[in-house]
Amino acid sequence: MAEPNREGGVGEAHANHVAHHFDTAEQQFESGKLGMWIFLATEILLFGGLFCAYAVYRSNHPEIFVYAHRFLDKTLGAINTAVLICSSFTMALAVRAAQLGRTKALVRLLAATIALACCFLGIKGVEYEHKWKEGLLWGRRFHATLEQPAGAGNAVVQPSAPAGMNPEERSLIPPAAVGPRGLARPGQRAPGDEELGPPKNVQTFFAVYFLMTGLHGVHVIAGMIVLTLMLLRARRGEFGPGYFTPVDLAGLYWHLVDLIWIYLFPLLYLIR
Amino acid sequence: MERDETTTAGANPPMGNALGADNYLRHGRGLKSWLFTLDHKRIGVMYLVSILASFLLGGVFALLVRTKLLTPGNSALMSADHYNQMFTLHGAVMIFLFVIPGIPAALGNFVLPLMLGAKDVAFPRLNLASYYMWVIGAVMALISMTTGAVDTGWTFYTPYSTTTNTSVIMMVAGVFVLGFSSIFTGLNFVVTIHKLRPAGMTWFRMPLFLWGLYGTAIIQIMATPVLGITLLLLIAERALGVGIFDPALGGDPVLFQHFFWFYSHPAVYIMILPAMGVISELVSVFSRKHIFGYTFIALSSIAIAVISFLVWGHHMFVAGQSNLASMIFSALTFMVAIPSAVKVFNWVATMYKGSIWLATPMVYVLSFLFLFGIGGLTGLFLGALATDVHLHDTYFVVAHFHYVMFGGTVIAFLGGLYYWWPKMFGRMYSDLWGRVAALLIFVGFNTTFFTQFVMGSHGAPRRSYHYLPEFQRYHQLSTLGSYILGIGFVIVAVNLIHSLFRGRPAPANPWGGATLEWRTASPPPHDNFATTPVAGDPYDVEAWRYDRTIGGFVPRAAGDSPAVG
Numbered sequence: 001m002a003e004p005n006r007e008g009g010v011g012e013a014h015a016n017h018v019a020h021h022f023d024t025a026e027q028q029f030e031s032g033k034l035g036m037w038i039f040l041a042t043e044i045l046l047f048g049g050l051f052c053a054y055a056v057y058r059s060n061h062p063e064i065f066v067y068a069h070r071f072l073d074k075t076l077g078a079i080n081t082a083v084l085i086c087s088s089f090t091m092a093l094a095v096r097a098a099q100l101g102r103t104k105a106l107v108r109l110l111a112a113t114i115a116l117a118c119c120f121l122g123i124k125g126v127e128y129e130h131k132w133k134e135g136l137l138w139g140r141r142f143h144a145t146l147e148q149p150a151g152a153g154n155a156v157v158q159p160s161a162p163a164g165m166n167p168e169e170r171s172l173i174p175p176a177a178v179g180p181r182g183l184a185r186p187g188q189r190a191p192g193d194e195e196l197g198p199p200k201n202v203q204t205f206f207a208v209y210f211l212m213t214g215l216h217g218v219h220v221i222a223g224m225i226v227l228t229l230m231l232l233r234a235r236r237g238e239f240g241p242g243y244f245t246p247v248d249l250a251g252l253y254w255h256l257v258d259l260i261w262i263y264l265f266p267l268l269y270l271i272r
Numbered sequence: 273m274e275r276d277e278t279t280t281a282g283a284n285p286p287m288g289n290a291l292g293a294d295n296y297l298r299h300g301r302g303l304k305s306w307l308f309t310l311d312h313k314r315i316g317v318m319y320l321v322s323i324l325a326s327f328l329l330g331g332v333f334a335l336l337v338r339t340k341l342l343t344p345g346n347s348a349l350m351s352a353d354h355y356n357q358m359f360t361l362h363g364a365v366m367i368f369l370f371v372i373p374g375i376p377a378a379l380g381n382f383v384l385p386l387m388l389g390a391k392d393v394a395f396p397r398l399n400l401a402s403y404y405m406w407v408i409g410a411v412m413a414l415i416s417m418t419t420g421a422v423d424t425g426w427t428f429y430t431p432y433s434t435t436t437n438t439s440v441i442m443m444v445a446g447v448f449v450l451g452f453s454s455i456f457t458g459l460n461f462v463v464t465i466h467k468l469r470p471a472g473m474t475w476f477r478m479p480l481f482l483w484g485l486y487g488t489a490i491i492q493i494m495a496t497p498v499l500g501i502t503l504l505l506l507i508a509e510r511a512l513g514v515g516i517f518d519p520a521l522g523g524d525p526v527l528f529q530h531f532f533w534f535y536s537h538p539a540v541y542i543m544i545l546p547a548m549g550v551i552s553e554l555v556s557v558f559s560r561k562h563i564f565g566y567t568f569i570a571l572s573s574i575a576i577a578v579i580s581f582l583v584w585g586h587h588m589f590v591a592g593q594s595n596l597a598s599m600i601f602s603a604l605t606f607m608v609a610i611p612s613a614v615k616v617f618n619w620v621a622t623m624y625k626g627s628i629w630l631a632t633p634m635v636y637v638l639s640f641l642f643l644f645g646i647g648g649l650t651g652l653f654l655g656a657l658a659t660d661v662h663l664h665d666t667y668f669v670v671a672h673f674h675y676v677m678f679g680g681t682v683i684a685f686l687g688g689l690y691y692w693w694p695k696m697f698g699r700m701y702s703d704l705w706g707r708v709a710a711l712l713i714f715v716g717f718n719t720t721f722f723t724q725f726v727m728g729s730h731g732a733p734r735r736s737y738h739y740l741p742e743f744q745r746y747h748q749l750s751t752l753g754s755y756i757l758g759i760g761f762v763i764v765a766v767n768l769i770h771s772l773f774r775g776r777p778a779p780a781n782p783w784g785g786a787t788l789e790w791r792t793a794s795p796p797p798h799d800n801f802a803t804t805p806v807a808g809d810p811y812d813v814e815a816w817r818y819d820r821t822i823g824g825f826v827p828r829a830a831g832d833s834p835a836v837g
Contacts, residue, residue: 020799021391021468031394031467038459042497049501049531053516056527064522139515139523201522207514211505 017243036249068205069271077269087116088258095251098244110231142203289777290793291698299798310396316382326369333362338754352737356423363426375546386789389470389805394463402456412446430517430528448503458492473807484549487573491538499535533584541580547684558634559626563811565618572611605655632706636687643679668728671721698795699775705767712760719753779824784816
């Protein structure tokens with residue numbers, strides 16, 4: 001976005017960065033910032049589609065999500081969350097360093113942010129590899145053999161319809177005191193009775209998991225490319241108190257990438 | 273004859289024709305100066321040429337489809353499979369390559385900064401990137417057409433789109449890339465309107481075309497990403513089998529329809545809102561009268577943009593959604609009619625007691641009012657639950673859609689093109705031939721599509737290769753109309769291209785418009801204005817009087833200072 005007009009070489013740091021169609025540097029900065037916020041809105045809407053799909057499938061088939069989320073590694077997910085939060089912190093410090101004109105600190109902090117992003121992707125790679133080996137994949141590629149936990153079936157009291165009543169109307173009957181809560185329909189299990197064995201269509205959860213984390217991963221990579229460009233420009237000493245818009249905007253983008261993960265982690269790993 | 277620029281040198285921008293002087297067309301020579309330009313005017317012109325080429329391609333597809341439909345049975349012209357591909361490509365090319373970028377990216381790009389008295393849009397590089405995204409998307413669509421084409425209809429409904437063996441992935445990926453182009457344009461326009469308005473131009477002193485573009489840009493920004501993720505999911509479904517839309521794997525194909533229409537219903541307002549903006553400009557200028565109900569027209573653009581996000585379910589009345597949802601969507605659909613009607617009434621009120629000047633652009637305005645009126649009202653037939661069950665998937669839907677998109681958007685686009693053509697290229701076209709073509713298009717259009725209303729209400733299903741012999745008369749009449757339309761467009765093309773070489777040099781303000789783009793030379797210089805003009809009332813058209821000696825308008829006040837207007 002609002003990139004500087006580089007035709008004029010160095011010198012007069014302020015005027016150089018103002019493109020010909022802007023009156024002042026402030027107008028240019030504000031335009032860049034507004035543009036970035038609008039772009040971030042489009043990113044949220046892009047992920048919004050996936051969050052929507054998540055909500056639809058989880059509300060239609062909660063048993064799949066409750067059952068399948070146990071195959072995700074909570075520890076690695078938590079570590080990754082911490083890693084990303086740390087990277088947001090270093091990014092915020094980098095923006096501060098750019099504003100204060102501390103070029104050396106800026107370069108170091110950007111490098112730290114990129115390193116943390118690499119760390120995140122590495123851990124994510126380990127997780128993906130486990131899933132791949134066990135065949136816990138999406139839709140057509142799903143080929144894991146799901147275990148039948150011992151003592152399946154009989155232990156749980158199911159709400160049942162009195163004789164002569166249409167089984168479709170079972171949901172009219174209040175749940176038994178010890179039984180699973182909520183409505184029961186034929187072929188669907190209520191959340192909480194995963195002891196009955198794997199539900200149908202477990203692959204749906206992994207489709208959602210790989211789509212959401214995959215798209216997020218692509219955004220992490222895009223962010224790393226942007227941060228690397230910032231790093232190179234920072235080393236040339238392009239940023240200072242008079243001009244730090246690109247670092248600021250890259251920072252906004254990076255925070256958004258972190259924020260999305262902060263929603264993904266509980267939605268996928270911490271289901272109850 | 274021409275007013276000399278030097279007489280108004282200094283503080284005032286050059287008035288008159290600048291064909292021989294330094295203008296944006298002559299500023300920098302050679303192919304490279306065009307391909308890498310950051311000038312919004314040149315990008316607008318490149319967009320214009322590109323989308324007109326797409327329009328030609330989509331038009332040829334349409335004529336082929338209509339020609340096949342002359343007979344009810346098998347045709348030597350094309351097989352049933354080719355027919356399916358042909359109507360799909362007609363829809364996809366017209367929607368994604370022509371109508372969506374049509375007015376905003378081509379006319380809007382050229383006019384928006386000029387109307388603001390600005391030198392350029394806020395992000396010129398992003399603007400150029402938007403154009404190249406369009407080119408890449410168009411090339412991908414062309415690759416898809418030559419490697420098996422697509423036969424799903426432009427809506428790409430699952431499960432057919434995930435099982436047909438045509439080149440769906442390439443087309444869908446192309447549309448995904450075109451989405452970037454659309455988002456970039458919208459983002460650029462919103463920031464430009466927020467940050468680059470000149471002194472004296474408050475929100476409610478903005479030309480209404482800018483309100484239209486602003487509403488459009490909001491929808492582009494908020495709806496297109498959802499289409500993006502939908503198309504990515506469709507690609508993932510086809511390429512990897514993620515099963516998210518496949519019932520056999522626990523997925524839900526109706527979810528695709530929800531996602532798709534969440535974008536594509538607002539998208540029809542991406543197409544119509546800028547058209548309404550164009551009409552708002554033209555109707556005031558060619559009635560030589562201040563626009564009536566400015567605030568209502570401006571706010572109705574925003575109202576349409578907001579409501580457009582809440583009506584997508586009316587495409588799915590027969591797709592098994594709950595009765596409650598259908599009723600709510602139906603009621604919301606009816607609400608869209610209110611701001612649309614507010615606009616139409618205000619345009620008609622603007623014409624009332626005006627001195628109407630039937631120049632070519634105004635002929636298109638009148639065309640628009642008739643055709644959009646019919647298109648809009650038949651939309652209510654389809655929004656009503658009971659009648660929709662009867663009319664769903666018939667030719668009635670096809671006719672309604674074309675009345676709004678063609679009779680609305682394309683007609684307004686042509687009106688706008690004729691209106692700003694002298695500003696863009698500094699030449700006047702033949703007004704007589706312009707009006708003849710407009711009349712032919714009006715007659716041809718109604719012959720083509722009004723018959724389809726009749727056919728559809730008799731139950732003729734859309735998109736079918738074979739049809740019952742009882743519909744043959746209608747189909748033949750419709751095809752005849754499409755040929756008349758084709759002839760009309762040939763005259764438009766010849767007239768405009770001829771004007772580029774032989775047209776009379778255009779004055780700075782040939783129509784007497786009071787918006788800022790008429791206060792600079794035709795064609796404008798590279799930097800648009802010598803000094804940033806101060807904005808006044810954009811509809812004070814009576815401040816300009818016709819000057820016979822230059823064939824254009826000059827400010828009414830003595831001394832001819834444009835700043836007085």
